[in-house]
Amino acid sequence: MAPNLAPNPLRTYFEKNKVGRGIWKWEHYFEIYHNHFREFVGRDVGVVEIGVYSGGSLRMWRNYFGSQSRIHGVDIEEACRVYEEEGVRLHIGDQSDRAFWRRFKQAVPLLDVVIDDGGHTAEQQTTTLEELLPHLRPGGVYLCEDIHRDHNQFAAYLSGYANHLNFQLPKPGVHLTSAVSNFQRAVYSIHLYPFVGVIQRCRQSPTEFVAPKNGSEWQPFL
Numbered sequence: 032m033a034p035n036l037a038p039n040p041l042r043t044y045f046e047k048n049k050v051g052r053g054i055w056k057w058e059h060y061f062e063i064y065h066n067h068f069r070e071f072v073g074r075d076v077g078v079v080e081i082g083v084y085s086g087g088s089l090r091m092w093r094n095y096f097g098s099q100s101r102i103h104g105v106d107i108e109e110a111c112r113v114y115e116e117e118g119v120r121l122h123i124g125d126q127s128d129r130a131f132w133r134r135f136k137q138a139v140p141l142l143d144v145v146i147d148d149g150g151h152t153a154e155q156q157t158t159t160l161e162e163l164l165p166h167l168r169p170g171g172v173y174l175c176e177d178i179h180r181d182h183n184q185f186a187a188y189l190s191g192y193a194n195h196l197n198f199q200l201p202k203p204g205v206h207l208t209s210a211v212s213n214f215q216r217a218v219y220s221i222h223l224y225p226f227v228g229v230i231q232r233c234r235q236s237p238t239e240f241v242a243p244k245n246g247s248e249w250q251p252f253l
């Protein structure tokens with residue numbers, strides 16, 4: 032991917048982070064983050080990153096989303112608890128453990144942003160998606176990192192999700208009209224990038240899809 036030279040506060044923060052808590056990211060992710068996350072900057076948002084490692088990315092998110100944001104870090108390693116600070120809470124657990132997520136969801140209100148940068152196995156990524164996608168607020172964004180290589184099972188799972196967006200059930204009427212499935216009521220869009228998948232929840236659920244024809248001149252063949 033060619034580097035995008037437009038100002039990006041996340042990339043700037045990362046590049047300046049030469050000493051102190053470590054951050055480990057693929058460089059091309061910063062553009063993807065900023066494209067999908069910028070609308071949440073400066074707002075009272077709930078953000079979770081699965082995969083804390085050396086704590087630097089949690090500080091980066093807090094710096095980016097601002098002082099009203101509530102950042103949650105999840106990691107399997109007890110050692111990561113030391114990164115708890117103002118605006119940043121730590122939750123120690125295994126992202127493939129559904130009982131852990133049940134407890135997490137009881138303790139943490141609905142979220143706006145999920146970033147999965149944890150263990151990166153398909154099982155972990157799938158369980159986390161199934162548990163946290165319903166825990167996103169309307170308009171929330173779910174981002175999963177490090178989907179690598181051919182025949183990746185999580186990539187196949189996401190493609191299945193994408194297929195659900197194409198559900199169509201025509202309704203009788205003047206216009207071409209389709210009923211809306213539960214999936215289409217919940218998921219607005221799915222984006223695939225190198226190593227990254229992004230799912231955006233509907234801000235407002237559609238009640239039907241309609242394709243009206245406007246104009247007075249039409250070819251006879253259709």
Ligand SMILES: C[S@@+](CC[C@H](N)C(=O)[O-])C[C@H]1O[C@@H](n2cnc3c(N)ncnc32)[C@H](O)[C@@H]1O
Binds near residue numbers: 055080085
């Ligand atoms: C790539 S590092 C995270 C990097 C960090 N987000 C950053 O940007 O610097 C992956 C982290 O995921 C954690 N991890 C691995 N398996 C996990 C699991 N099953 N549940 C939760 N965290 C896990 C590891 O302990 C490690 O700290």
